[in-house]
Amino acid sequence: MITNEKVWRPDNLHDAWILSSKLSDQCCFVSGGTWLRTQWEAGTKEMAPHLISLDKVPEVKEDISLKGQLGQEEVVIGASTTLAEMITNPTLNEKAPVLVKACKNIAGPSIRNQGTIGGNILSCVGDAIPALIVLNAKLMWFNGDELVYQSIEEWLLNQDEVRDILVSIHIPTDKSKGEHYEFAFYTKVGRRESFIPSLVTVAGTGCYRKGEGIFSHVSLSVGGGNVVPIRLPNTEVKIINNEYSSELLYNVLRQVQQDYKPIDDAFGSAAYKRKVAGNLIVSELYRIGGSNHALE
Amino acid sequence: MSGTKTELSSVETRHPSFVFSLNGVETKIQTASSRRLVDLLRTDLDLPGTKIGCEIGRCGACMVLIDGKPSNSCLTMAYQCEGKDVETIEGMNGESLDPVQKLFLEEGALQCGYCTPGMVMSLKGLLKEKEKPTYEEMKESISGNICRCTGYGGINRVLRKLSEG
Structure with a gap:
């Protein structure tokens, strides 16, 4: 049993930031706390002498809402929104179903009642991240002076040590994709049906013009295990403005396996994970385009 | 707002008190804020029906309801129960079986x-x-x-x- 003598419970963002500045590396922010407690008990992370709970900070508890003008709307999600709240939210189900699907695939119902989207992101390996990447999500941080935006993709490339407070997640909903069929997919592969860490997770969004068989606006992401999820821009290039064909599928399969660099672990080799990632993305493209085009 | 105000408004005593409803009974307990709910239940409150298993939220042996929702008491800290409605298996100990x-x-x-x-x-x-x-x-x-x-x-x-x- 690991306990800590001080839990600070500031009631606003400024106070939380001042506390973290003063306590420096002796503190840690806590929201749901599920990921942190797991690490403390497993001995992979030491419990900080001071915990700063964000449960009374209204800014991070903002309800999921649609904001902005028509054509430039975005879904705003407070960082301490639980995964369960995200799954049942009507706005999110309408505007970002791929993210809802991702949340449904994280842990079990009881963890989702407590664990938050902010915590999932800050773990850097959370299963919601691939979905957020393909949705071009932005993170809003409080740095002590002001609120600043950063794309999740950019943050993942430079996330060494977080000092700022993650306030909210912003998902643009205007993609200007016209009337074409939009697709979104999210697939997680683990070692059993549910409540299992991911071996490989893929997510994708885009458009497919059925008449012409052409893909556009494609975004792809892959992650899983202890690997920080990445976007696959080189693979996207192989697909965008190209016609569905068996050659395209083979090109995509090869490119994913070149771009994705997972690591070996006790449950799966890097080569296996690369192959699974490639097969998952190709199977989704086949599902989207294969019904209109018999493979030659 | 000043840093001084922050310190004064946010500081807690070494062992603060938390009040929550436990199986319908208002309960006040003084403990470390980060103490696990499962330990409070089993050790301090003598309710051993909630079990300790994996201790990392994987097995569900420690499941309780917090505000009606299933929650792993091994992942829940004392301060997170404040003002909440906590139900354990002992709360189902009525005259007839559930x-x-x-x-x-x-x-x-x-x-x-x-x-x-x-x-x-x-x-x-x-x-x-x-x-x-x-x-x-x-x-x-x-x-x-x-x-x-x-x-x-x-x-x-x-x-x-x-x-x-």
Whole structure:
């Protein structure tokens, strides 16, 4: 049993930031706390002498809402929104179903009642991240002076040590994709049906013009295990403005396996994970385009 | 706002008191803020029906309801219970058996019984949320509960019976 003598419970963002500045590396922010407690008990992370709970900070508890003008709307999600709240939210189900699907695939119902989207992101390996990447999500941080935006993709490339407070997640909903069929997919592969860490997770969004068989606006992401999820821009290039064909599928399969660099672990080799990632993305493209085009 | 104000408004005593409802009874307890709920229940409050298993939220043996929702008490800290409504398996200790408990007995859905309180609490959480959940919804609701005696056949029969009404 690991306990800590001080839990600070500031009631606003400024106070939380001042506390973290003063306590420096002796503190840690806590929201749901599920990921942190797991690490403390497993001995992979030491419990900080001071915990700063964000449960009374209204800014991070903002309800999921649609904001902005028509054509430039975005879904705003407070960082301490639980995964369960995200799954049942009507706005999110309408505007970002791929993210809802991702949340449904994280842990079990009881963890989702407590664990938050902010915590999932800050773990850097959370299963919601691939979905957020393909949705071009932005993170809003409080740095002590002001609120600043950063794309999740950019943050993942430079996330060494977080000092700022993650306030909210912003998902643009205007993609200007016209009337074409939009697709979104999210697939997680683990070692059993549910409540299992991911071996490989893929997510994708885009458009497919059925008449012409052409893909556009494609975004792809892959992650899983202890690997920080990445976007696959080189693979996207192989697909965008190209016609569905068996050659395209083979090109995509090869490119994913070149771009994705997972690591070996006790449950799966890097080569296996690369192959699974490639097969998952190709199977989704086949599902989207294969019904209109018999493979030659 | 000043840094001084921050310190004064946020500082806590070494062992603060927390008030919450426990099985319908207002309960006040003085403890470290980060102490786990499962330890409070079993050690301080003498309610050992909530079990300790994996201690990392994987097995569901420690399942309780917090504000009606299934929660892993091994992952919940004392301060997170403040003002909340906490229900444990002991809260079902009425004059007659709860229908879920009765079905577990009738279907032989337990061997050692260690996982059973957690299974029951997970199902009770779902039944609070939905009056008539489907079999699939019930199966999903206990996806965070593990039975090491491989008693899933009996547990599955409980879900079938419950879904049939």
